[in-house]
Amino acid sequence: MNRTIQTNEHLFHNNPFEQLPWHGSQDQLTNQTDKIAVLINEFEKPLWAVKTASQIFLTDMDGFSGSGSGNHLQAERLAYVAPMPLESLGDSAFMQTYGTRYPYYAGAMANGISSVDMVVALGKAGLMGSFGSAGLAPTRIEAAIHAIQQALPDGPYAINLIHSPNEPNLERNLAEMYLKLGVNVIEASAYMDLTYALAHFRVAGLSRTSDGTIKIGNKIIAKISRKEVARKFMLPAPEDLLRKLLADGKITQEQAEMAREVPMADDITVEADSGGHTDNRPLVGLIPTMLAVRDEVQAQMNYPQAIRIGAGGGISTPAAALAAFMMGAAYVVTGSVNQACVESGASLHTRNLLAQADMADVIMAPAADMFEMGVRVQVLKRGTMFAMRASRLYELYSRYNSLEEIPTADREKIEKTIFWRNLDEVWEETQAFFRERDQKNLDLAFKDPHHKLALIFRWYLGLSSRWSVVGEPGREMDYQIWCGPAMGTFNQWVKGSLLEPVENRKVVDIAMQILKGAAYLARVRSLSNQGITLASELQMYYPQRLR
Numbered sequence: 001m002n003r004t005i006q007t008n009e010h011l012f013h014n015n016p017f018e019q020l021p022w023h024g025s026q027d028q029l030t031n032q033t034d035k036i037a038v039l040i041n042e043f044e045k046p047l048w049a050v051k052t053a054s055q056i057f058l059t060d061m062d063g064f065s066g067s068g069s070g071n072h073l074q075a076e077r078l079a080y081v082a083p084m085p086l087e088s089l090g091d092s093a094f095m096q097t098y099g100t101r102y103p104y105y106a107g108a109m110a111n112g113i114s115s116v117d118m119v120v121a122l123g124k125a126g127l128m129g130s131f132g133s134a135g136l137a138p139t140r141i142e143a144a145i146h147a148i149q150q151a152l153p154d155g156p157y158a159i160n161l162i163h164s165p166n167e168p169n170l171e172r173n174l175a176e177m178y179l180k181l182g183v184n185v186i187e188a189s190a191y192m193d194l195t196y197a198l199a200h201f202r203v204a205g206l207s208r209t210s211d212g213t214i215k216i217g218n219k220i221i222a223k224i225s226r227k228e229v230a231r232k233f234m235l236p237a238p239e240d241l242l243r244k245l246l247a248d249g250k251i252t253q254e255q256a257e258m259a260r261e262v263p264m265a266d267d268i269t270v271e272a273d274s275g276g277h278t279d280n281r282p283l284v285g286l287i288p289t290m291l292a293v294r295d296e297v298q299a300q301m302n303y304p305q306a307i308r309i310g311a312g313g314g315i316s317t318p319a320a321a322l323a324a325f326m327m328g329a330a331y332v333v334t335g336s337v338n339q340a341c342v343e344s345g346a347s348l349h350t351r352n353l354l355a356q357a358d359m360a361d362v363i364m365a366p367a368a369d370m371f372e373m374g375v376r377v378q379v380l381k382r383g384t385m386f387a388m389r390a391s392r393l394y395e396l397y398s399r400y401n402s403l404e405e406i407p408t409a410d411r412e413k414i415e416k417t418i419f420w421r422n423l424d425e426v427w428e429e430t431q432a433f434f435r436e437r438d439q440k441n442l443d444l445a446f447k448d449p450h451h452k453l454a455l456i457f458r459w460y461l462g463l464s465s466r467w468s469v470v471g472e473p474g475r476e477m478d479y480q481i482w483c484g485p486a487m488g489t490f491n492q493w494v495k496g497s498l499l500e501p502v503e504n505r506k507v508v509d510i511a512m513q514i515l516k517g518a519a520y521l522a523r524v525r526s527l528s529n530q531g532i533t534l535a536s537e538l539q540m541y542y543p544q545r546l547r
Contacts, residue, residue, distance in 0.1 A: 022050045022063030022075040029057035029075075033535055040538070043084045043519045049532045050075035056532065079530035084519045089321075091308055091330035097219065097266060098185060099156045101126030102515055103331035106338050106507060107223065107269070107312055108160030108187050109276070109482060110134035111469050115345035116147045118338065118507050123152040125508040130187040130221075132345070134162035134369070135465065137437070138173060145181050158185040158221065161201070163192065165370065167438045171197040179204055179218075187269075189223040190277040190369070194232050194264060199241040203251045206258040213304075214258050222265040223312060223333075225272065225279040225286065227293050233265040234297040234307050263307055267330070268294070272313030275336040276377045276482035277367065283314050287327045316486035317493045318517025318541045322525075325518065334511065336487040341507040347471030348502075350481050353383045355502040359488035363387045365480070366394040368461035372454045380481040386464050389418045389478065393457040402449035403427075403456065418460055418478075426459050427452070433459075497543040517541035 029050065030036060036058050039047060045060045052075035063075070087095065090103025098105075105128040108114045114132035122129035131148060133141045141159075148157050159178060164171040175197035178186060184205065188198060198220070205218025222233045232238075237259045245251045251259075270290050272283035290309050298306045311324035312333030321332045339346050340354040357380060364376040365387035371394065381387055393414065400406050403423060411423065419426055434442035434455070445452040464480035466472075472479075494500050499509065520541040524534060 020077060022077050024061055024063045025072060028061045029059050031057050033538060036538055040520055040523050046083055047081035048077060049079035051078055079527055079532050081523050081526045084523050086515045086519055089325050089518055094308055094331045098128050100128050104511055104515060105333055107333045107335045108132040109335060109339055111465050112136055112345040113339055113469060115343060116144050118343040119148050119157050120151040121343050121508055123157050127511055128156040128158060130158040130160050133160045142177060145183060158187045159183050161186045161188050163190045167441055169440060170438050171195060175201045184217055185219045187221045192229060194238060196241055196244060199237045200245055200250050202264055203237055203255050203259045206255045214262060216262055220265045221267040221269055223269045223271045225281050227289055230268050230290055231293055233268060234263050234294060236260050236262060237264055263303060267308045267310055269310045269312045269333050273484055274313035275484040278378050283311060287311060287329060291328050313484060314486045316490035318514055318521050321514050322518040322521050336484045337490045337510055338507050340502055341505045343507050345469055347469060349471050349476060350468045350479060351502050353380060354483060354487055355491060357382055357487045357491060359485040361488060362483050362485055365390045368458050371458050371461060377482060378484055380483040384479045385477045386480045390461055397453055397457055403453050423456055426456050430455050430459050494543050499543045513543045
């Protein structure tokens with residue numbers, strides 16, 4: 001037989017199984033690489049490592065009854081690996097709350113990159129996806145919600161609500177639309193503080209059951225990278241927002257009273273070094289910090305259901321997912337890797353660029369939605385000049401207070417190389433856009449020349465992401481492609497496998513490979529912890545293995 005297992009004998013001088021020898025037959029044992037891979041991947045079954053005739057074998061037979069064909073033999077038990085069903089990786093309460101099969105969801109990517117097709121494909125597989133509503137017109141968001149609800153009448157799905165400090169009316173209108181359409185799960189992203197819209201969505205869904213228990217009808221998953229912001233979501237809605245909602249007739253007095261007993265969010269997704277909005281924080285530092293804040297708040301508030309902490313940003317391989325689960329994550333969230341999938345709303349050109357990306361092929365650039373605040377997003381730098389051009393616009397915005405102050409040479413250069421048109425024409429288009437989207441934002445621009453300059457520059461930043469989605473011909477070098485370093489890690493992991501070609505990347509396949517791989521690695525690690533060292537080719541999980 002091909003020896004593939006080694007053992008550290010010194011670990012077993014106090015072997016707890018010494019008095020319980022394994023009984024069975026030779027055909028129930030294996031030490032062949034391909035058969036061991038099969039055994040480890042049968043997650044619902046336990047595993048035993050046994051020793052006989054100075055050789056180490058693996059088996060899924062418990063060996064207590066001694067039944068089986070062939071010659072009966074006795075072996076020493078060396079290790080036991082418990083079943084590892086995928087559901088056991090995270091918190092069962094997460095799955096119960098959202099009606100999912102596994103502790104996993106696909107996070108939102110703006111401009112419909114997390115598309116209707118993506119959300120529906122995930123939902124039909126028992127996984128949750130969050131529709132990327134940010135940057136889309138309300139009419140398109142409404143149409144997407146109807147399509148998702150028709151395909152997934154019982155869920156699971158979520159709709160993104162992004163913080164819009166420059167367009168608070170848009171955020172409020174979207175929250176009201178979600179309430180009207182019966183959306184009961186939102187993923188709140190890029191929030192720096194709680195808002196009227198968030199509190200409205202949350203509190204308007206509160207009610208009491210017949211036994212007096214508070215029922216939270218509207219769920220919020222908050223993607224957060226700062227503990228001070230996380231704490232706000234872990235506490236009840238602020239009193240000032242409750243007073244405003246009461247005064248506006250948005251909630252009842254009873255709902256305001258109930259709101260003081262429930263947190264603003266059901267789940268906090270720790271957002272580490274991700275694509276798009278990110279603080280580039282390390283996941284290994286964020287998860288323990290957020291868990292500590294959660295425990296502190298739970299001790300203070302004593303909620304019936306403690307807030308769960310999930311992990312997002314950097315989750316693109318089984319090893320990353322397993323690491324998050326081992327640190328205490330209730331669930332994991334993927335982002336960048338889904339953007340390259342066939343169900344993604346991104347263009348083929350963009351998906352091909354993402355499939356070629358390495359870990360170092362990312363860079364920070366000014367954000368379109370929070371341009372004036374200096375907020376930055378992480379984007380792909382391979383195959384595009386967006387980051388450099390957007391940074392040039394922010395440099396000009398920071399230096400000059402109005403369009404008229406920009407030197408003629410600088411203005412002509414950006415008109416030629418970035419905008420491809422006269423900035424006066426850009427301003428006309430910008431006015432038409434905000435008349436439909438947010439008139440108050442436009443009114444402010446008429447009063448404040450610096451805000452007008454910001455809106456003109458945001459024309460480029462806003463359209464650049466849309467060009468990437470639709471595949472605008474000739475504008476490839478201006479594509480704004482949100483991407484984190486996890487994209488490169490994923491590409492390395494799937495190299496040489498069925499998932500390497502972009503046309504083979506399906507969002508459900510990727511989700512299942514990450515989860516199966518995490519379970520596989522957990523079982524390998526369990527064996528290792530008990531002194532059983534597998535052959536090197538068995539110590540990693542690759543997508544081509546047992547699809």
